[in-house]
Amino acid sequence: MHAHAPSWLLSDLAERNAMLTTRAGGLQFASGWIFIVTLGLVARVTMRFITYAFDLRAWTFLRVAEWVGGVRKCADIVRSGHDRSDHLRALSLSIPVMRVRGAWRARNTIGSSWRRRKAKEHAERVVMALRTAEAGLDVEPEEAARNLARMMLKISERYAQGKVGALLDPGDLPDPQSRHEALRLSFAVGLVTGLALIAKAMNLPNQIAVASTVIAAALVYRRAAMAGLGVLAFLHPLLFPDK
16 A cells, blocks of 8 residues: 555655644644534524524424424334334434433523533433333334334423423433443543543653543542542553553
């Protein structure tokens, strides 16, 4: 491959690889991502401002169409009888789930941070309920389709009423504890490992590297900081074997 590649391409790749291994390259990479994320947030805020400034309230209820479309596909599965392979493939919850996660924000009925936090937690439980029901399509397709349709109808009705903290009844929702803890552990391990690798790549002093990982673990676990430090104590000899 190297024999057939042009010399200018090989030299350019060599320069880029060398730049990425330096501290300046790392900072440039991070600044690029920060710019992209900031641009996305600005675009999002701008669209929300335009929506409410010009009273384009119809956009608020476009997500209801996604849920109703899911109900229609569930009905196709129930009506199709045994020949339902095409209808099962056509049913995807990717967009309806995304609309559930952003429901509280789009409805614009929540002001305080505490209510936003509760709405987010509820949305995640609703998503888990939908995904659990979706998995039943491969076990009892007709029953699972009926259950999915029932939940999406209820979500649509509650959203239209502004009840973004009660999109589903408590009996429809799974227990969030085990999943929440698993996600927090995964996030903590990934964050601590990433900080350790960045510190090594940038040749930062060991004190700064250890301090940053301790702070990261404490922030992830917050009140249960000792559990986070326990995770860090397990990872420290793996991430800093020579320290």
